Amino acid sequence: MIELYILLIFMIIGAIVAIEVKDLLSSVVAVGAVGLGLSIAFLILKAPDVAITQLVVEILCLIILIRATLKKDLPFSTSGRWFFNSLITAGFLTIFLFMAAEALQQLPKFGQPIMRVASTYLQQGLSETGAANLVSSVILDFRAYDTLGEATVLFTAVIGVLTLVRRIGRKKIGEKVKAEDE
Amino acid sequence: MIYLLCLVLFSLGVYCVLRKRNIIKIIVGIIIIEYAVNLFFILVAYREKGRAPILSSQTPILNMVDPLPQALVLTAIVIGLATTALLAAIAMRIYEKYGTFDITKIRELRG
Numbered sequence: 001m002i003e004l005y006i007l008l009i010f011m012i013i014g015a016i017v018a019i020e021v022k023d024l025l026s027s028v029v030a031v032g033a034v035g036l037g038l039s040i041a042f043l044i045l046k047a048p049d050v051a052i053t054q055l056v057v058e059i060l061c062l063i064i065l066i067r068a069t070l071k072k073d074l075p076f077s078t079s080g081r082w083f084f085n086s087l088i089t090a091g092f093l094t095i096f097l098f099m100a101a102e103a104l105q106q107l108p109k110f111g112q113p114i115m116r117v118a119s120t121y122l123q124q125g126l127s128e129t130g131a132a133n134l135v136s137s138v139i140l141d142f143r144a145y146d147t148l149g150e151a152t153v154l155f156t157a158v159i160g161v162l163t164l165v166r167r168i169g170r171k172k173i174g175e176k177v178k179a180e181d182e
Numbered sequence: 183m184i185y186l187l188c189l190v191l192f193s194l195g196v197y198c199v200l201r202k203r204n205i206i207k208i209i210v211g212i213i214i215i216e217y218a219v220n221l222f223f224i225l226v227a228y229r230e231k232g233r234a235p236i237l238s239s240q241t242p243i244l245n246m247v248d249p250l251p252q253a254l255v256l257t258a259i260v261i262g263l264a265t266t267a268l269l270a271a272i273a274m275r276i277y278e279k280y281g282t283f284d285i286t287k288i289r290e291l292r293g
Contacts, residue, residue, distance in 0.1 A: 001184070008187040015191055015214050019198045024206050024283075031210050038217050045224050046234045046247045050255050054220075057263045061213070068270040069206055089200045093193045104185045111230035118250045125249075126237055134235040134246070138253035150257040157264035164271040 004044055011037045024069040032062040049135045188225060192218035205273045205283045209266065216262045220255050227251040 011034050018030035035058035042051035108114055115122075121138055131137035139147050195218060198211030227248035235249040273283065280288050 004184065005187070008184065008191070011217075012187065012191055012194065015194045018210055018214070019194060019202070019207070024204070027207065027210055031213055034214065034217060038221060041221060042224055045228045046232055047224050047227075047252045047255075048234050048236075050220075050224065050252050050259070053256055053259050057259050061263055061266050064267050064270050065206070065209070068274050085201065089197060092200070093197060096196070097189060097193055100189050101186060104189075107185065107226070110184055110225065111228060113227055113229055113248045115229075115248050118248045121249060122235070122246055132237045134237065134249040135252050135256065138249050139256060143253060146254070147257060150261055153261050154264045157261075157268045160268050161271045164268075164275050 004041060007037050007041045007044070011041070025066065028062065028065045028069055031065070032058060035061070047135075049133070184225060185222070188218055188222050191221070203285050205276065205285060208285075209269050209273065212269065213262075213266060216258075220258060220262075223251040223255045223258075 014030050014034040014037065018027045018034065021027050021030065035054065039051050039054040039058060042048075042054055121134060121142060125131065125134045125137045129137040129141040131141070192215055195211045195214035195216075198214065199208055202208055202211065227250070229245060229247045232245050232247040235246045235252065276288065277283060282288065
């Protein structure tokens with residue numbers, strides 16, 4: 001499992017670069033590196049479907065973010081209550097990490113899942129759904145309502161994006177306001 | 183131990199969301215949080231020396247990894263893409279209206 005540790009450390013370094021670098025485009029590209037590392041980590045953890053989806057989604061996400069940041073760089077200020085804010089953030093994260101490390105002791109050890117629900121799926125998946133790929137049988141048959149809800153969320157988000165980026169009908173209102181101002 | 187590294191990634195994302203003032207940086211932080219949570223689910227599902235949950239006619243089912251978290255993460259990734267697109271669209275509209283990505287300046291302008 002040493003390769004998994006190396007990948008995770010790579011992802012953490014990529015995240016630090018993405019957070020701390022001043023140029024926005026470099027930051028977005030660093031997030032892309034983190035996402036592709038995550039895709040390889042999924043492959044190592046024996047989740048090929050998730051790895052493929054992550055790869056596609058990562059590239060689309062990168063394109064959207066680059067479109068948003070293109071030619072829109074701005075110098076980046078850290079004035080204000082710098083010390084106070086940093087102190088509170090550091091304190092919060094310390095408490096969070098400490099308590100989460102305590103809580104993680106209660107989980108089953110890495111590599112030994114409980115699988116009380118999934119054992120039924122593993123044994124009866126083929127006879128009940130006829131799908132050789134058990135992940136797709138869970139998505140499309142055992143938990144189909146979950147997928148229906150996901151499609152609803154996706155549709156709503158797409159409508160929101162279309163409403164926000166649409167140019168028809170927006171300029172007229174702006175002109176009217178301008179005319180009233182004059 | 184490996185859970186802890188995943189948590190470190192999560193807390194890096196939380197730090198970015200809390201501390202940065204650029205909207206794009208905040209979106210980046212949200213994306214990192216999302217990655218960490220997805221990775222955590224897959225880590226919980228992993229079984230030592232397990233096989234991918236795909237049946238084959240030759241070998242019987244012995245030690246497959248848990249397919250349930252994988253299915254849930256599969257839907258969560260796609261939802262994450264949609265919400266990221268929505269956030270980026272809102273950020274672009276804010277830039278058109280105010281000409282800046284800095285959240286403190288946007289609060290001062292207030293229009």
